[in-house]
Amino acid sequence: MLLIRITLYPLLIHILMLSGMKNIEANVHQGDIFSGLNDGILSRAEALADIGKHQSSHAHTQMSTQLKHDVMYHHSMGGPPQRPLQMHHTMDGLDMLDPAGSMTTLTPMSDTPTSHHQLHGSYHGMNHMMGHHHGGPLGGHTPGRHYGHHGHPGAHHPAMAAAVAAAGLHPDTDTDPRELEAFAERFKQRRIKLGVTQADVGKALANLKLPGVGALSQSTICRFESLTLSHNNMIALKPILQAWLEEAEAQAKNKRRDPDAPSVLPAGEKKRKRTSIAAPEKRSLEAYFAVQPRPSGEKIAAIAEKLDLKKNVVRVWFCNQRQKQKRMKFAAQH
DNA sequence: ATGCATGAGAT
DNA sequence: TCTCATGCATA
Secondary structure, three states: OHHHHHHHHHHHHHHHHHOHHHHHHHOOHHHHHOHHHOOOHHHHHHHHHHHHHHHHHHHOOOOOOOOOOOOOOOOOOOOOOOOOOOOOOOOOOOOOOOOOOOOOOOOOOOOOOOOOOOOOOOOOOOHHHHOOOOOOOOHHHOOOOOOOOOOOOOOOOHHHHHHHHHOOOOHHHHHOHHHHHHHHHHHHHHHHHOOOOHHHHHHHHHHOOOOOOOOOOHHHHHHHHOOOOEHHHHHHHHHHHHHHHHHHHHHHHOOOOOOOOOOOOOOOOOOOOOOOOOHHHHHHHHHHHHHOOOOOHHHHHHHHHHHOOOHHHHHHHHHHHHHHHHEOOOOOOO
């Protein structure tokens, strides 16, 4: 299915663009209902989407639309937004739980490092206490200091370079996409060699008591390794992960073991349900996005209505889509 | 590994 | 309202 989408989509766009208005306009009577959508651009996108539907329905039996209800849970956490710095989640039973201050464990190796938590994170209870510890593990969220706003990696002026150097920073060496890519790969290999999962690394990061650095999720570690983070995000995380890697390998030399234990699950809280946008709707959204990556609120509402999706779902979809475009991977020509 | 979501800070 | 960094849930 993915293959179909990838190969078909660009083609459809071309069909659309090259075929001019005539045929397309003919396919849009339905759009009249939504006057807001009928301003050409969206209409055309919609036509495109329709073509996509027809094509794909031939390509494979289209599963009927998935659930489209949003289902928001709102774990009422009356507590303050916890800081990632000192929060301790012990459900995994594989890290901290340092009764005697053995908190220096940076490699949360369990008896079987790669067995549990990887596939189906067996930590269901941490929801209510973990919730969403935003603000991130980085100090980078502080108003004044945002990472670097350099749009392009290698674009440094000599004067700038000097200034940066003076500031005690190492510019290109760390910001170079290739360096990042290389590091990410090295990191992954060595991590695996240590028998540590991505989730393990994320948690161990909190034990590495670097200022302003808390735990991270398996998702983030994964994204770092696969370069699916923004350039700035990669740059910010690199030194942290590098620090962990070095510590972990150091500790690996003089083995150690820890009698793990508790995984007392505090038990239940409403679990957040992920809304799933069905393939047809997704295709439409992609079509719209190709023409208008940043639709106005009105258009979003119109699109939402047309696709029978919650407006917020559509809005978030566009946000995520934009974010996706900005990610590293092949974004910056390598 | 990745889709949909949240939340803080910037616009 | 958007962007960004992140995360839970899930394929």
